[in-house]
Structure formats: C-alpha cells, structure tokens
Amino acid sequence: xxxxxxxxxxxxxxxxxxxxxxxxxxxxxxxxxxxxxxxxxxxxxxxxxxxxxxxxxxxxxxxxxxxxxxxxxxxxxxxxxxxxxxxxxxxxxxxxxxxxxxxxxxxxxxxxxxxxxxxxxxxxxxxxxxxxxxxxxxxxxxxxxxxxxxxxxxxxxxxxxxxxxxxxxxxxxxxxxxxxxxxxxxxxxxxxxxxxxxxxxxxxxxxxxxxxxxxxxxxxxxxxxxxxxxxxxxxxxxxxxxxxxxxxxxxxxxxxxxxxxxxxxxxxxxxxxxxxxxxxxxxxxxxxxxxxxxxxxxxxxxxxxxxxxxxxxxxxxxxxxxxxxxxxxxxxxxxxxxxxxxxxxxxxxxxxxxxxxxxxxxxxxxxxxxxxxxxxxxxxxxxxxxxxxxxxxxxxxxxxxxxxxxxxxxxxxxxxxxxxxxxxxxxxxxxxxxxxxxxxxxxxxxxxxxxxxxxxxxxxxxxxxxxxxxxxxxxxxxxxxxxxxxxxxxxxxxxxxxxxxxxxxxxxxxxxxxxxxxxxxxxxxxxxxxxxxxxxxxxxxxxxxxxxxxxxxxxxxxxxxxxxxxxxxxxxxxxxxxxxxxxxxxxxxxxxxxxxxxxxxxxxxxxxxxxxxxxxxxxxxxxxxxxxxxxxxxxxxxxxxxxxxxxxxxxxxxxxxxxx
Ligand SMILES: [Ca+2]
Ligand SMILES: [Ca+2]
Numbered sequence: 142x143x144x145x146x147x148x149x150x151x152x153x154x155x156x157x158x159x160x161x162x163x164x165x166x167x168x169x170x171x172x173x174x175x176x177x178x179x180x181x182x183x184x185x186x187x188x189x190x191x192x193x194x195x196x197x198x199x200x201x202x203x204x205x206x207x208x209x210x211x212x213x214x215x216x217x218x219x220x221x222x223x224x225x226x227x228x229x230x231x232x233x234x235x236x237x238x239x240x241x242x243x244x245x246x247x248x249x250x251x252x253x254x255x256x257x258x259x260x261x262x263x264x265x266x267x268x269x270x271x272x273x274x275x276x277x278x279x280x281x282x283x284x285x286x287x288x289x290x291x292x293x294x295x296x297x298x299x300x301x302x303x304x305x306x307x308x309x310x311x312x313x314x315x316x317x318x319x320x321x322x323x324x325x326x327x328x329x330x331x332x333x334x335x336x337x338x339x340x341x342x343x344x345x346x347x348x349x350x351x352x353x354x355x356x357x358x359x360x361x362x363x364x365x366x367x368x369x370x371x372x373x374x375x376x377x378x379x380x381x382x383x384x385x386x387x388x389x390x391x392x393x394x395x396x397x398x399x400x401x402x403x404x405x406x407x408x409x410x411x412x413x414x415x416x417x418x419x420x421x422x423x424x425x426x427x428x429x430x431x432x433x434x435x436x437x438x439x440x441x442x443x444x445x446x447x448x449x450x451x452x453x454x455x456x457x458x459x460x461x462x463x464x465x466x467x468x469x470x471x472x473x474x475x476x477x478x479x480x481x482x483x484x485x486x487x488x489x490x491x492x493x494x495x496x497x498x499x500x501x502x503x504x505x506x507x508x509x510x511x512x513x514x515x516x517x518x519x520x521x522x523x524x525x526x527x528x529x530x531x532x533x534x535x536x537x538x539x540x541x542x543x544x545x546x547x548x549x550x551x552x553x554x555x556x557x558x559x560x561x562x563x564x565x566x567x568x569x570x571x572x573x574x575x576x577x578x579x580x581x582x583x584x585x586x587x588x589x590x591x592x593x594x595x596x597x598x599x600x601x602x603x604x605x606x607x608x609x610x611x612x613x614x615x616x617x618x619x620x621x622x623x624x625x626x627x628x629x630x631x632x633x634x635x636x637x638x639x640x641x642x643x644x645x646x647x648x649x650x651x652x653x654x655x656x657x658x659x660x661x662x663x664x665x666x667x668x669x670x671x672x673x674x675x676x677x678x679x680x681x682x683x684x685x686x687x688x689x690x691x692x693x694x695x696x697x698x699x700x701x702x703x704x705x706x707x708x709x710x711x712x713x714x715x716x717x718x719x720x721x722x723x724x725x726x727x728x729x730x731x732x733x734x735x736x737x738x739x740x741x742x743x744x745x746x747x748x749x750x751x752x753x754x755x756x757x758x759x760x761x762x763x764x765x766x767x768x769x770x771x772x773x774x775x776x777x778x779x780x781x782x783x784x785x786x787x788x789x790x791x792x793x794x795x796x797x798x799x800x801x
Contacts, residue, residue: 183276183501184474185430187377187417188269188493190239191410192232192285192310192385194468195440197452198407202469204450206400207408211415212471215434219473220519221483224584226531227490230438230458230465232310233287234534235490236380239437240268240288240299242494242505242512244534246616249631251536254287256313256332257717259677259752261289262299263632267506269494270300270376276503279370283362284380285310286337291634291751297340301378305338305362311352311382311389315785318568320349320387332716333785352389355382356406360413364420371424374501379417380437383410386447387567401446428476431500435470435490443570445563455590459556459572461533461540462590463548472519479521485585486518487528487543509627532612537619542609546585547598549605550577553620581605634677636754645704646696646770646800647672654693661686661794668796669694675712675796677752679719684712689790692722692774696800701731701766706801707739708758709772712794715749715784719792722774727759730769746777748784758799770800 196202200209201216228238228245237243237250240262245251248266262268270280281303282296289295290308297304314334315323323329335342346352363379383389383406390405394412398404414434421427440449442457442464451457451464458465470488472478491512498505499514517525533541533548541550557575564570581595581602595602612618617625651666663685664671675683685692698704707729713721721744728736740759761767776793780786 182429183278183374183503184477185375185377185421185426186269186273186497186501187421187430187432188379189414189417189432189434190236190284190378190380191434191436192381192383193438193441193449193458194384194407194436195449195451195457196454196464196467196469198384198436198440198449199469199471201471203452204407207398207404209407209411209414211411211418212434214418215414215432215471215473216481216483218475218480219432219471219478219482220521222470222472222488223483223485225435225468225470225488225490226466226533227436227438227468228466229535230460231535232285232437235437236287237262239490239493240270241266242269242491242510244491244511244532244616246534246537246625247509247511247628249629250288254289254309256290256309257679257714258289259291259634260631261291261294263629264293264298265508265629266299267508268299269497270296270378272300272494272498272503272506273374273376273501274300274302276501277374278501279366279373279375280378281362281366281376282306282378282380283359283366284378285382285385286380289632292340293634294632295337295340303339303362303366306336306359306380307334307346307355307382308337310385311346311355312386314346316348316387318387320567329789330718330786349387349389352382352387353391355389356409356413357391360416363413364416367417367420367424367426371426377417381410381413384449386441386444388447403447403449407449428474431472431474431477431497433470433472433493436468438466439464439468442558443561443563443572444567445565445570447565447567448563453588456555457558459535461535461550461555463584463588465535466533474519478519482521484518486526487531488515488518489528489531492528508629530608532609532616534616537617539609539612539616539618539620542605542612543584544601544605544608546583547601547605548582548584548590549595549602549609550580550582551609551620552576552578634752636674636677638674638754638756640674640676641672642674642797642799643672644799644801645702646670646698646798649800650697650699651798652695652697655687655690657685658688658792660688666694669709669798670696671797673797674710675754675794677712677714677754679712679714679717679792679794684794684796686719687776687793687795689776689778690793691776692772692793692795694772694795694798695733696770696772696798697733698768698770698800701768703763704729704761704767704770704800706758706760706799707770707772708756708799709774710754710756710796711774712752712754712796713749714752714794717792718780718784718786718789719794720746720777720780721755722793723777724773724775725757726773727757728771728773729761729767730771731765731767733769736769736771746781754796756799770798772798
C-alpha cells in the first residue's frame with residue numbers, strides 16, 4: 142500500500158522541484174496542454190468494455206430508438222474513432238488482446254473459453270493492470286473476465302488488486318433461451334454460473350432476474366472503487382456482461398426505450414457511464430482521468446431484436462467482415478485530448494496497453510507486443526498515423542489485412558448472417574456460411590464491403606500480400622498452413638505428475654467389462670496401457686469416459702510374473718459433472734478365475750474446486766505369481782444433491798493403469 146501512495150507523492154515532489162531549466166525543456170509538454178500544468182499525478186485510467194455491442198449502438202454512432210447522452214458526452218468532450226478494431230470478433234481472443242497489447246495469436250488465446258476450459262492467459266503475460274500496478278496504481282476489474290476461470294488465470298493473478306464479476310460469458314449457464322432450466326442439449330451440461338469476488342465464487346446467477354442485477358452491481362463496485370482510491374492513481378477496468386445475451390436490465394430501465402429490451406439495456410449502460418463521470422467530477426478527477434469506452438466485438442445478429450446493430454458495416458460477431466471487429470471507441474481526457482475530435486485513422490485495442498504505458502510512465506511488458514502508442518493521434522498532432530495496417534485474424538486464420546483505406550480479404554469460409562431470418566425474444570435464428578475469394582475493398586468509398594476491386598488494383602493486392610506474409614511468418618496462419626515463430630503458449634492447468642510413464646504393462650493386453658461412452662472412447666482399452674497419462678482436459682483423447690456406469694478392466698501379463706505395484710488414475714472435474722469413483726478395488730489372480738483383492742479405496746464425494754487427478758495404487762504382497770490384475774471402480778452414478786447437476790448422470794474418467 143505505502144509503495145503505491147509513495148509513487149504518486151514522489152512524482153508530485155519531483156514536479157514541484159523542477160527548476161527553470163527543466164521547465165524550458167518541458168515547454169513542449171506544457172504547450173500541448175494549453176498552458177495548464179501537467180497533472181500532479183499520472184492519469185487514472187477508466188476502461189469501460191462492452192460485450193457484443195455493435196458499431197451503431199451508441200447515439201453518436203447512429204443508434205435508433207434510445208438515447209445515450211452520457212456516452213455521447215465522452216465523444217463531445219473527447220475523441221471519437223471511426224476505424225477502431227478489436228483483434229478478433231469473439232470474447233476471449235478479443236480480451237486477451239485488450240489486456241496484453243498483442244494479437245491473440247501471439248498469446249495463444251482463441252475463441253470463447255468454455256466453462257470446462259483448462260487454459261487461460263499465460264502467467265508470463267503482462268496485462269495493463271500488471272504494468273500499472275508496478276507503477277503504483279490501484280487496480281480493479283468489475284465484470285466479465287473470460288481469460289480463464291481457474292485460479293492461476295483470474296484477475297488477481299494478472300495484476301488486479303480486486304475482482305468482482307463473471308468469469309466467462311453470461312450465457313454459459315444451464316438455462317435455456319426461454320429462461321427456464323435447461324434439461325437437454327449443451328446448455329444442460331453447463332455448471333451454474335458463478336459470480337466471483339476476488340478468487341472465489343460468492344454467489345450464482347441462476348435466473349434471468351439475477352442477470353437484471355449485473356449492470357447495477359458492477360457499477361456500484363466501480364463507484365466505490367473510485368471513492369476509495371480518489372487520492373492515488375487507479376486503473377478501473379469495467380468489462381460489462383451486457384449487452385451479450387441473455388439481456389438483463391433493472392426495473393428502473395425496463396420498458397424505457399423505444400427499441401425493446403436491447404435499448405433498455407443500453408440506457409442502463411449509459412446511466413452507468415454517467416454515474417462514473419459524475420463520480421470523477423465529484424472528486425475533481427476529470428482532468429486526471431483518461432476514460433475509454435469500447436466493445437469486445439460487434440453484434441450477435443442472429444439474436445435479432447436482442448442483438449445490436451453494426452449500422453453500415455457488413456456482418457457481425459464471429460466474422461472478420463467489418464461488422465465483427467470494428468467497434469465504437471471513445472476516449473476522453475479533458476485538457477489533454479481535444480474535445481469534440483474525431484479520427485478515421487486505424488487503431489485497435491492492442492494499442493491501448495502501449496498507449497497507457499507511455500502516458501503513465503509505466504514500463505512496457507518484457508515480452509514482445511504488437512500494439513503501438515496512439516498518443517500522437519489522441520492529442521491531435523497533425524498527420525499522426527501511429528498505425529497504418531491491421532491484421533484480421535479469426536481463430537488461427539489470417540482472414541484479411543487492412544492497409545490504409547484498403548482491405549484485402551483472403552479466401553476463407555466464414556459464418557454469415559446474410560439472408561438468414563434472425564430469432565426474436567432472446568432466441569437465436571440460424572446462421573449461414575459464406576466462402577470468400579481473394580477480395581479487395583476500399584473501406585473509405587465502400588464501407589459496407591460490397592464491391593471487390595481486386596482486379597482493378599493488382600499493385601495494392603501485391604503490396605498487402607507481402608504485408609500478410611510478415612504476419613504469417615511471425616504469428617502463423619491456418620489458411621496457408623503456417624506456424625508462427627513469434628507465438629507464445631497460453632497458461633495450462635496440468636496435473637502435478639509426469640505426462641509419460643514407463644511401466645511393465647505398456648502395450649499389453651487389456652479387457653474392459655463394458656466399453657467407454659462413444660463420446661469419450663479414447664483408443665479403447667489400449668488408452669489405459671500406452672504409457673501416457675491424461676491431462677486436466679478431459680477432451681484430450683487420453684481419458685476413457687464412463688457415463689453413469691461402473692468401470693472394470695483386467696490386465697493379462699501373458700505369463701505369471703512378480704508384480705510389486707498396480708495403479709490406475711481417475712479424473713475429477715466437477716463443473717463438467719466428472720467425479721472420482723466412490724470405490725476403487727484392485728485384485729490379482731493367477732488363473733483369471735479366483736481373484737484376491739489387494740487394495741480397496743473408498744472415496745467420499747465432496748465439493749471440490751478445480752480439476753484434479755488421483756492415482757489409486759496398490760502394493761502387491763509377495764507370494765504366488767500374478768498373471769491377471771483386475772481394476773474395478775464404482776461410479777457415484779448421479780450427481781450428488783449439492784451439485785448443480787443433482788440427479789443427472791455423473792461421469793467417471795479413467796486413464797493409465799501402471800504395473801510394476
Ligand atoms: Ca463478445
Ligand atoms: Ca494412457
């Protein structure tokens with residue numbers, strides 16, 4: 142604590158002690174702030190991040206049917222970007238880039254992490270919060286994180302002092318689109334949606350009424366945090382769960398807009414922005430605070446009236462046409478960013494970290510990043526163009542590159558909303574597919590990407606192709622089969638034991654009493670004797686999954702042998718309805734007829750945190766030679782009463798049997 146306060150005081154003391162010579166040297170700084178003294182402390186940063194909000198969902202970007210006066214005020218008193226991009230038009234990839242200043246390829250986070258994901262943002266990655274915390278900032282995240290929900294990946298392990306919110310998307314819950322508990326399909330298999338405080342779940346979002354509270358809850362935390370930290374530099378990251386479906390809004394705003402529930406939710410978000418601006422003003426912090434407002438990707442258009450609008454832009458979320466990655470962005474810092482300004486220069490969320498680091502005097506990350514410092518653009522320096530190109534990745538595919546006004550799209554297959562009838566009342570409609578060729582669009586003359594101009598501008602195509610090659614070499618590209626040399630691994634949860642194991646029965650004969658579920662068949666019984674142990678990821682092909690059923694396997698060593706030890710491993714991942722056996726029994730035999738039980742383990746089924754693997758090992762008493770070893774495991778059968786899936790079929794996952 143004292144370090145943080147001390148940093149601010151040190152800087153203030155330094156500014157107070159500079160002499161005439163130093164003042165002369167810093168006249169450039171003073172002149173661009175209109176004669177005002179430099180702020181007495183590095184600026185606070187408030188970063189408000191929407192979920193699935195489209196390009197045309199704010200008043201000043203053309204929203205219809207509701208007003209957003211507080212958000213528009215950020216534009217009136219700051220800078221409006223018309224050509225601002227997220228790295229990918231999907232939640233986790235987009236957030237990985239926002240937090241690290243990197244294309245998501247570089248940090249190994251793709252798509253939207255599911256509740257059973259065992260990966261997350263790598264421990265070696267430095268986030269905006271990390272760099273600001275080292276600079277002495279108080280840091281907080283209130284809202285949707287979605288960069289890994291296991292403890293090593295949560296905000297407190299990535300530079301934040303405080304966290305409150307959902308660890309992933311608000312639709313990753315066992316509730317149907319009608320708001321009733323889901324009894325079948327993918328949703329039935331989701332765990333109950335937890336609400337975290339710091340590192341632990343403190344509540345659950347079980348109903349649509351619970352969703353109605355989220356915007357208000359996040360806002361109250363944000364306002365309290367500003368109050369508590371008004372005397373020191375702070376970084377407030379407010380990634381709203383809205384306006385991602387299922388939409389939720391408080392009673393104060395329900396029915397207020399002329400655009401249905403979506404408009405109501407946007408009005409509540411606008412209220413929230415107003416509360417934050419008011420709080421900054423109350424503490425006289427407006428001129429000490431950079432406020433940034435943007436979105437993680439464009440609208441999820443097949444949700445119809447429950448989705449936003451991309452306005453003139455083509456397509457939406459999940460595509461790399463402009464409606465997917467191009468989002469509104471407003472930045473306000475009175476006295477430093479000219480009021481009422483607009484820019485059509487290219488900029489991206491990946492540029493926020495280096496920009497903020499430069500503004501605050503924080504050290505940039507040790508690892509290579511992709512972002513550039515946008516400050517020359519923010520302060521309105523004539524001709525500033527800190528970024529002249531942008532790579533549009535989706536998944537591991539480099540789908541397009543923008544250079545200046547031109548966007549070259551590479552041949553790929555994409556999700557498409559065009560020509561589909563959207564759903565309504567919170568239910569999704571279908572999505573289609575579209576195949577593109579090599580297509581060139583002039584985004585200045587043709588913002589909707591309607592006229593392929595590749596044939597008219599071969600030199601532009603060639604120039605952007607060459608640029609694309611640099612990205613493919615460094616960051617990879619699945620469309621051209623390239624692996625990048627500059628990519629880093631995400632963080633992975635891994636069992637605390639070697640992945641490979643040598644033992645006497647590798648490649649041996651095994652008989653299963655009943656086959657595993659066809660959903661998790663591995664390579665059949667051979668999976669249990671291949672010398673490889675399962676990871677924490679039950680999708681890794683190394684586990685045999687048994688649904689609501691017991692397990693029995695018999696190993697035949699081929700001839701009587703001296704056996705000292707026999708063991709078998711099981712996985713537990715309760716959020717995915719996978720439990721340890723309630724009883725494991727290991728028995729040996731010389732003739733496959735008469736078995737002697739050498740060990741039995743009873744396991745109490747109790748609530749447990751993240752995934753774990755447990756090996757059940759028996760020491761075999763010296764005596765008669767052993768040819769057969771039998772493993773029996775009794776399943777808990779159904780999820781216990783305290784579990785979110787109470788009464789549903791429980792899973793049991795077995796892997797490597799080791800014989801020594
Ligand atoms: Ca999103
Ligand atoms: Ca194995």
